[in-house]
Amino acid sequence: MDLFEINLTSAVQLLSFLFLLWMLNKLLYKPFFSMMDKRREKIEGDLAEAEQLRKSADAMKKQAEEELKAARQKAEQIIAAAEREAEKIVDEAKQRAQKEAEKVIINAQAEIERQKQEAISQVQSIATELAISLAMKVLKDVVDEKAKREYLMKIIREHEK
């Protein structure tokens, strides 16, 4: 039974296995494990660094956001102030124009009134003169000059009242 024979080959195989184990330990396993450890350290370090960078980036982002918010608020304030200013200017202009217009209207009314008065008084005096001269022409012969004038004046004053 050649297939099942156990002989000195076993010892040779054991030795060749041990030699292979020794060589592979030197060539493959030790570099492999040291590489794994190194890689793990590197990855851990990189991850920690990335975490730190992320944190600082977060802080910077927050700061930037705050600054942006403040700037926006300031801009809003400026816009509101400008709007108020503009409103004020418009209001003032409107008021001034209104006042001007009122003044013009008042002046015009006064002028109209004055001219009306003037016209009325002119008409009155002309009418009076006309009445007097008419009356004098009518009454020339009836009453003496002085009495007539007094009487007429009296009537006119009454009329004027």
Added chain:
Amino acid sequence: MSKKAKIQLIIFLVIYTVVGLLNAKLMTAPPSEALKNIANRWIVQFGPKDAWYYRINPMTVIMSVAVVAIIIAFAKSVHKEFKLIPNRKQAFAESLMDFLYEIVESSVPNEKYARTVFKISMTLFLYIAVSNLIGGFIPGVSVDVSIAENGTRAVKFVLFNDTWFPPTGDLNTNLTYAVMVFIISQYFAIKTKGVKGWLKGFLEPVAFMLPMNIVGELAKPLSHAMRLFGNITGGGILVLVISYLVKYMFLPPFLWAYFGIFSGLIQAFVFSTLAIAYMSSQIEG
């Protein structure tokens, strides 16, 4: 498929068919005649006595040295360029080791022994995988041994008649490694549990289970060795027989692919995984 690959395939198929036809013409001996020496091994007696320690299987030793040389050559080429960022060769070696190391890590309860277990099982895996692969489907020098009536062996070397002889097809190799794994696992048991705890383990769960436990422990290396031996030797013989029957035409490549690549790698993986299991089952966490 590129044009180059198509041309290569056509050339291969033409050569393959021609060789097959030549084989069919030249192989006139019936399979029973041609295969009668299939189970014989080349055994050299170099001592005066007919004892086991004066006998050696030269083919196993030669192929074993070749396998070791191949693995060390590969390891050296990887070692030269071991860097933090791996190149292709290193990535292959690393993924192979990572794959086995994950199994070791998940099964060994004590972190302290994980690397030792890994080194042993990884070496076993590489050795068995390479020897199964070269023995599985690469044709090469084989030995035809005929035994005369008086027990003398006539050795004849044959070229490209069979695949290279896989060292794992020799029970010496498999039994040695299985017994080695067995002894290492018992050593781990004694180291982690103490001699008392180790002996007590045989009385569990009840005292009369002692013989069963001993038989169970002894069956481990035997089944461990026989599984690999049977798969490789049986696969090799089966492929050879079928190759003779079909005169090396058409079927053998598929059988080589199955028994050489698939079954060979599976058996290497099974052997190393069982080694891990036997060792880690004896380690107390």
